[in-house]
Amino acid sequence: MTSYSAYIYIVLTAFISGSVIFFIKPGKHQLKLLLAFSGAYLFGVAVLSLIPEIYQEAKVQTGLFILIGFLFQLLLEFFSEGLEHGHVHVHKEAKSTVPFVMLISLCIHSFLEGMPIVSELTTNILTDTSRSLIIGIIIHNIPISIALTTLLMELGISKKVILLLLLVFTLMAPLGSLLNYFIASDVSNIAHYHNYIMAVVVGIFLHISTTILFETTENHKFNRVKFLSIVLGMFFSYLLC
Numbered sequence: 001m002t003s004y005s006a007y008i009y010i011v012l013t014a015f016i017s018g019s020v021i022f023f024i025k026p027g028k029h030q031l032k033l034l035l036a037f038s039g040a041y042l043f044g045v046a047v048l049s050l051i052p053e054i055y056q057e058a059k060v061q062t063g064l065f066i067l068i069g070f071l072f073q074l075l076l077e078f079f080s081e082g083l084e085h086g087h088v089h090v091h092k093e094a095k096s097t098v099p100f101v102m103l104i105s106l107c108i109h110s111f112l113e114g115m116p117i118v119s120e121l122t123t124n125i126l127t128d129t130s131r132s133l134i135i136g137i138i139i140h141n142i143p144i145s146i147a148l149t150t151l152l153m154e155l156g157i158s159k160k161v162i163l164l165l166l167l168v169f170t171l172m173a174p175l176g177s178l179l180n181y182f183i184a185s186d187v188s189n190i191a192h193y194h195n196y197i198m199a200v201v202v203g204i205f206l207h208i209s210t211t212i213l214f215e216t217t218e219n220h221k222f223n224r225v226k227f228l229s230i231v232l233g234m235f236f237s238y239l240l241c
Contacts (some may be wrong), residue, residue: 005172006134006176013138014170018145036229037211038139044237046205049132054198065196068201079105083147098157107172114139114173116198119204132241137173
Protein backbone atom coordinates (compact mmCIF):
# COMPACT_ATOMS: atom_id res chain seq x y z
CA MET A 1 0.00 0.00 0.00
CA THR A 2 1.34 3.45 -0.97
CA SER A 3 0.50 6.74 0.70
CA TYR A 4 -1.57 7.82 -2.31
CA SER A 5 -3.60 4.62 -2.51
CA ALA A 6 -4.12 4.81 1.27
CA TYR A 7 -5.94 8.12 0.81
CA ILE A 8 -8.18 6.53 -1.82
CA TYR A 9 -8.99 3.57 0.45
CA ILE A 10 -9.83 5.85 3.38
CA VAL A 11 -12.13 8.06 1.33
CA LEU A 12 -13.84 5.33 -0.70
CA THR A 13 -14.54 2.87 2.13
CA ALA A 14 -16.08 5.56 4.33
CA PHE A 15 -18.07 7.16 1.51
CA ILE A 16 -19.39 3.85 0.18
CA SER A 17 -20.28 2.63 3.69
CA GLY A 18 -22.28 5.77 4.34
CA SER A 19 -23.93 5.76 0.90
CA VAL A 20 -25.07 2.14 1.18
CA ILE A 21 -27.45 3.21 3.97
CA PHE A 22 -29.71 4.76 1.33
CA PHE A 23 -30.44 1.23 0.11
CA ILE A 24 -29.65 -1.14 2.98
CA LYS A 25 -29.99 -0.20 6.62
CA PRO A 26 -28.04 -2.50 8.96
CA GLY A 27 -29.72 -3.73 12.10
CA LYS A 28 -28.77 -2.35 15.50
CA HIS A 29 -27.25 -5.70 16.47
CA GLN A 30 -25.03 -5.86 13.35
CA LEU A 31 -23.82 -2.29 13.92
CA LYS A 32 -22.87 -3.10 17.51
CA LEU A 33 -20.87 -6.11 16.36
CA LEU A 34 -19.05 -3.96 13.80
CA LEU A 35 -18.36 -1.37 16.49
CA ALA A 36 -17.05 -4.07 18.84
CA PHE A 37 -14.69 -5.33 16.13
CA SER A 38 -13.47 -1.83 15.23
CA GLY A 39 -13.01 -0.84 18.88
CA ALA A 40 -10.99 -3.99 19.59
CA TYR A 41 -8.88 -3.43 16.48
CA LEU A 42 -8.14 0.20 17.45
CA PHE A 43 -7.19 -0.87 20.95
CA GLY A 44 -4.93 -3.61 19.59
CA VAL A 45 -3.23 -1.22 17.15
CA ALA A 46 -2.64 1.30 19.93
CA VAL A 47 -1.14 -1.28 22.30
CA LEU A 48 0.79 -3.43 19.80
CA SER A 49 2.08 -0.82 17.36
CA LEU A 50 1.55 2.85 18.18
CA ILE A 51 2.53 2.96 21.86
CA PRO A 52 5.76 0.93 21.38
CA GLU A 53 6.77 3.26 18.53
CA ILE A 54 6.23 6.55 20.36
CA TYR A 55 8.10 5.27 23.42
CA GLN A 56 11.18 4.37 21.39
CA GLU A 57 12.15 8.03 21.71
CA ALA A 58 10.05 8.73 24.76
CA LYS A 59 10.29 11.98 26.65
CA VAL A 60 8.41 12.99 29.77
CA GLN A 61 5.90 14.83 27.57
CA THR A 62 4.95 11.70 25.59
CA GLY A 63 2.59 10.43 28.27
CA LEU A 64 1.25 13.93 28.75
CA PHE A 65 0.31 14.15 25.06
CA ILE A 66 -1.47 10.78 25.30
CA LEU A 67 -3.55 12.20 28.14
CA ILE A 68 -4.19 15.38 26.13
CA GLY A 69 -5.49 13.28 23.23
CA PHE A 70 -7.70 11.27 25.60
CA LEU A 71 -9.16 14.38 27.23
CA PHE A 72 -9.54 16.24 23.93
CA GLN A 73 -11.60 13.36 22.51
CA LEU A 74 -13.72 13.46 25.67
CA LEU A 75 -14.30 17.18 25.02
CA LEU A 76 -15.18 16.56 21.36
CA GLU A 77 -17.84 14.05 22.39
CA PHE A 78 -19.73 16.74 24.28
CA PHE A 79 -20.43 18.24 20.86
CA SER A 80 -20.56 15.12 18.67
CA GLU A 81 -22.79 13.28 21.18
CA GLY A 82 -20.87 10.05 20.70
CA LEU A 83 -21.27 9.78 16.93
CA GLU A 84 -17.65 8.53 16.80
CA HIS A 85 -18.75 5.29 18.42
CA GLY A 86 -22.03 4.76 16.66
CA HIS A 87 -24.46 6.76 18.76
CA VAL A 88 -27.29 8.40 16.83
CA HIS A 89 -29.25 11.00 18.81
CA VAL A 90 -32.06 12.74 16.93
CA HIS A 91 -33.52 15.86 18.53
CA LYS A 92 -37.08 16.53 17.35
CA GLU A 93 -36.58 20.29 17.42
CA ALA A 94 -33.62 19.93 15.03
CA LYS A 95 -35.56 18.26 12.19
CA SER A 96 -34.44 19.33 8.69
CA THR A 97 -31.49 21.18 10.23
CA VAL A 98 -27.89 20.17 9.59
CA PRO A 99 -26.15 19.59 12.97
CA PHE A 100 -23.05 21.67 12.13
CA VAL A 101 -21.56 21.61 15.64
CA MET A 102 -21.72 17.83 15.67
CA LEU A 103 -20.24 17.61 12.17
CA ILE A 104 -17.39 20.00 12.96
CA SER A 105 -16.51 17.96 16.05
CA LEU A 106 -16.56 14.75 14.01
CA CYS A 107 -14.37 16.32 11.31
CA ILE A 108 -11.82 17.53 13.88
CA HIS A 109 -11.69 14.00 15.28
CA SER A 110 -11.04 12.50 11.83
CA PHE A 111 -8.55 15.27 10.91
CA LEU A 112 -6.42 14.56 13.98
CA GLU A 113 -6.53 10.80 13.39
CA GLY A 114 -5.13 11.29 9.90
CA MET A 115 -2.20 13.50 10.85
CA PRO A 116 0.38 10.75 11.64
CA ILE A 117 -0.36 8.61 8.55
CA VAL A 118 2.37 9.59 6.09
CA SER A 119 6.04 8.95 6.75
CA GLU A 120 7.46 10.07 3.39
CA LEU A 121 5.18 11.58 0.78
CA THR A 122 8.08 12.37 -1.52
CA THR A 123 9.07 8.71 -1.81
CA ASN A 124 5.48 7.47 -1.45
CA ILE A 125 6.55 5.07 1.33
CA LEU A 126 4.49 3.99 4.33
CA THR A 127 5.94 2.50 7.49
CA ASP A 128 4.42 -0.61 9.08
CA THR A 129 3.01 1.61 11.82
CA SER A 130 1.39 3.88 9.23
CA ARG A 131 -0.23 0.87 7.55
CA SER A 132 -1.64 -0.32 10.87
CA LEU A 133 -2.93 3.17 11.55
CA ILE A 134 -4.54 3.44 8.11
CA ILE A 135 -6.34 0.11 8.47
CA GLY A 136 -7.51 1.20 11.91
CA ILE A 137 -8.89 4.47 10.53
CA ILE A 138 -10.61 2.65 7.65
CA ILE A 139 -12.27 0.12 9.98
CA HIS A 140 -13.19 2.86 12.47
CA ASN A 141 -14.68 5.16 9.81
CA ILE A 142 -17.10 2.55 8.47
CA PRO A 143 -19.48 2.58 11.48
CA ILE A 144 -19.02 6.36 11.83
CA SER A 145 -20.11 6.90 8.22
CA ILE A 146 -23.10 4.61 8.76
CA ALA A 147 -24.08 6.49 11.92
CA LEU A 148 -23.59 9.89 10.26
CA THR A 149 -25.75 9.02 7.24
CA THR A 150 -28.41 7.46 9.47
CA LEU A 151 -28.54 10.59 11.64
CA LEU A 152 -28.82 12.97 8.67
CA MET A 153 -31.52 10.83 7.07
CA GLU A 154 -33.55 10.77 10.28
CA LEU A 155 -33.22 14.56 10.48
CA GLY A 156 -34.80 14.80 7.04
CA ILE A 157 -31.73 16.21 5.26
CA SER A 158 -31.81 15.86 1.47
CA LYS A 159 -29.78 13.09 -0.15
CA LYS A 160 -27.53 15.51 -2.06
CA VAL A 161 -26.62 17.41 1.11
CA ILE A 162 -25.98 14.13 2.96
CA LEU A 163 -23.59 12.95 0.23
CA LEU A 164 -21.78 16.30 0.28
CA LEU A 165 -21.38 16.24 4.07
CA LEU A 166 -20.30 12.60 3.95
CA LEU A 167 -17.64 13.48 1.38
CA VAL A 168 -16.36 16.33 3.56
CA PHE A 169 -16.03 13.93 6.49
CA THR A 170 -14.21 11.29 4.42
CA LEU A 171 -11.66 13.88 3.24
CA MET A 172 -10.70 14.99 6.75
CA ALA A 173 -8.16 12.22 7.50
CA PRO A 174 -6.21 12.73 4.22
CA LEU A 175 -6.27 16.51 4.76
CA GLY A 176 -4.90 16.04 8.28
CA SER A 177 -2.13 13.87 6.88
CA LEU A 178 -1.22 16.44 4.21
CA LEU A 179 -1.15 19.30 6.70
CA ASN A 180 1.11 17.28 8.99
CA TYR A 181 3.48 16.64 6.09
CA PHE A 182 3.81 20.33 5.22
CA ILE A 183 4.23 21.38 8.86
CA ALA A 184 6.80 18.65 9.52
CA SER A 185 8.87 19.83 6.56
CA ASP A 186 9.45 23.12 8.41
CA VAL A 187 10.13 21.60 11.83
CA SER A 188 13.78 21.10 12.81
CA ASN A 189 13.17 18.13 15.11
CA ILE A 190 10.68 16.15 13.05
CA ALA A 191 11.01 12.93 15.12
CA HIS A 192 9.84 14.59 18.34
CA TYR A 193 7.10 16.52 16.55
CA HIS A 194 5.77 13.34 14.93
CA ASN A 195 5.99 11.55 18.29
CA TYR A 196 3.77 14.11 19.98
CA ILE A 197 1.19 14.05 17.19
CA MET A 198 1.15 10.24 17.34
CA ALA A 199 0.77 10.39 21.14
CA VAL A 200 -2.32 12.59 20.80
CA VAL A 201 -3.80 10.11 18.31
CA VAL A 202 -3.01 7.23 20.68
CA GLY A 203 -4.96 9.05 23.39
CA ILE A 204 -7.88 9.49 20.99
CA PHE A 205 -7.74 5.80 20.00
CA LEU A 206 -7.64 4.68 23.64
CA HIS A 207 -10.67 6.78 24.50
CA ILE A 208 -12.68 5.68 21.46
CA SER A 209 -11.78 1.99 21.72
CA THR A 210 -12.36 1.62 25.47
CA THR A 211 -15.67 3.52 25.24
CA ILE A 212 -16.83 1.19 22.45
CA LEU A 213 -15.70 -1.94 24.29
CA PHE A 214 -17.33 -0.92 27.57
CA GLU A 215 -20.59 -0.21 25.74
CA THR A 216 -20.72 -3.46 23.78
CA THR A 217 -22.05 -5.48 26.71
CA GLU A 218 -25.68 -4.69 27.45
CA ASN A 219 -26.66 -4.67 31.13
CA HIS A 220 -23.19 -6.07 31.92
CA LYS A 221 -24.23 -9.46 30.54
CA PHE A 222 -21.75 -11.69 28.77
CA ASN A 223 -22.49 -12.01 25.06
CA ARG A 224 -20.56 -14.69 23.19
CA VAL A 225 -20.97 -13.14 19.72
CA LYS A 226 -19.77 -9.72 20.85
CA PHE A 227 -16.91 -11.30 22.75
CA LEU A 228 -15.93 -13.18 19.58
CA SER A 229 -16.04 -9.91 17.61
CA ILE A 230 -13.70 -8.31 20.14
CA VAL A 231 -11.31 -11.28 20.05
CA LEU A 232 -11.29 -11.20 16.23
CA GLY A 233 -10.60 -7.46 16.21
CA MET A 234 -7.62 -7.89 18.53
CA PHE A 235 -6.42 -10.93 16.59
CA PHE A 236 -6.44 -9.02 13.29
CA SER A 237 -4.59 -6.12 14.90
CA TYR A 238 -1.92 -8.62 15.97
CA LEU A 239 -1.67 -10.10 12.47
CA LEU A 240 -1.46 -6.71 10.73
CA CYS A 241 0.80 -4.86 13.16
